[in-house]
Amino acid sequence: MAFDMDLRQLRYFLGIAETGSISAASQRLRVAQPALSQQLARLEAELGAPLMLRSSRGVTLTAAGEALKTHAERLLREAERAREAVRAEIAGPIRGRVAIGLPTTVAMLLTLPLLRALRAEHPALALHLAESQSGHLQEWLRQGRIDLAILFDQEGAPPGLGLRPLVEEELYLAGTGGEGAEITLAEALRLPVLLPGREHGFRRLLEAHAARAGGAWQVVAEVDALPHLKAGVAAGLAHTVLPWAALGAEIAAGTLRARRIVAPVLRRTAVLACAGERPASRGQQAAEACLLALVRRLVDEGAWRGRLLLA
Known part of the structure; x- marks a missing residue:
């Protein structure tokens, strides 16, 4: 019955x-x-x-x-x-758990400020920060393992992701020496470099830039871990290519020097991604608002060098 x-x-x-x-x-x-x-x-x-x-x-x-x-x-x-x-x-206070994925080059800039901001504004919200490559973060979003992620250059992203442009940043050639504030791409392609492996989206972006210029990077070794890659450059083994956000601490300490790559200028675009088909919790909405405010502040202060794309 x-x-x-x-x-x-x-x-x-x-x-x-x-x-x-x-x-x-x-x-x-x-x-x-x-x-x-x-x-x-x-x-x-x-x-x-x-x-x-x-x-x-x-x-x-x-x-x-x-x-x-x-x-x-x-x-x-x-x-x-x-x-x-x-x-x-x-x-009442926003509770629950929110997981945010950050690429390594951005995690070095955002992790501590984001932890501080969310702890101050939403102390009852449990935060999980996951650091990995953009490709892995994209897959974790689709699987529901993370709620938000910063990704790069998602023009051909699969359907189902909600994307919000954040910052367009330029790329720099980093090394221990060199003259001037700028270097042409043609000159950079003649120098020995350390780069991440070919499975990294950033490496594929650099290869595409080189191919359009009719050249190729002189890769002497592939190093996936960003701290080790920068340590190898600081030791004088080769140069590398990174955004300013990943080099700020070493530049301030004087262990690395960065020259802006020009003719053409190399750029990449950071976007904030979420799984568009899933409704956002209050915790996710709060974390997103906090993250967007932080990005805006870091760009305004010059800590994240680039052109702000947020409305």
Whole structure:
């Protein structure tokens, strides 16, 4: 037998039980007497037992009615608690968990400021930061393992991702020496470089730039780990190509020097991505707002060199 009892029926039943008559319950609940009688009869039919005995003096509960009254009171209390919990969640501190994916070159710039900002603004929100290549982050988004990610150059991104352009940044040739603030791409292509492996999206971007210029990078070694790659360059083994955001600390310390690549200028675009088909939680919305404000501030301060694309 289908069991379709709902909370409205239980409220009507308790109203009749507590007032002792359908007419009195009608006045308290502001529901017409025929509608109350109909709902009570439907409830009895669904449960397969009489719940009340009617008489000229009102109604009295049967044994089945007494049993239902106890459970109905508990169920309605739980329903009210659930309603109050939802209202408190909406009005109260943002809780839950949000996972954000960051490429290595961006993680060095954003991780600590983002942790500080979210801890200050939403201390009850649990944050998980995942650092990896853009390709891996894109797949994790589709799998639901992360909620947000910063990716690069997503013109051919698969459907289902929501993309918001953030920053267009230029690329620099980093080394321990060299003259001038700029170097042409043709000159850079003649120098020995350390680059990440070919499976990295950044490496594929650099190869595409070189191919359009009719040349190729002189790669002496492939190093995937960014700290080790920069350490090799600082040791004078070769040059490398990176955005300013990944070089700021070493430039400030004087261990590396960066020259802007020109003729043509090499650029890449950072975007904020989410899985567009999944509704965003309050935590995800809060983290996204915090991240966007942080990106805007870092670009305005010059810590993230590039052209801000946020409206």
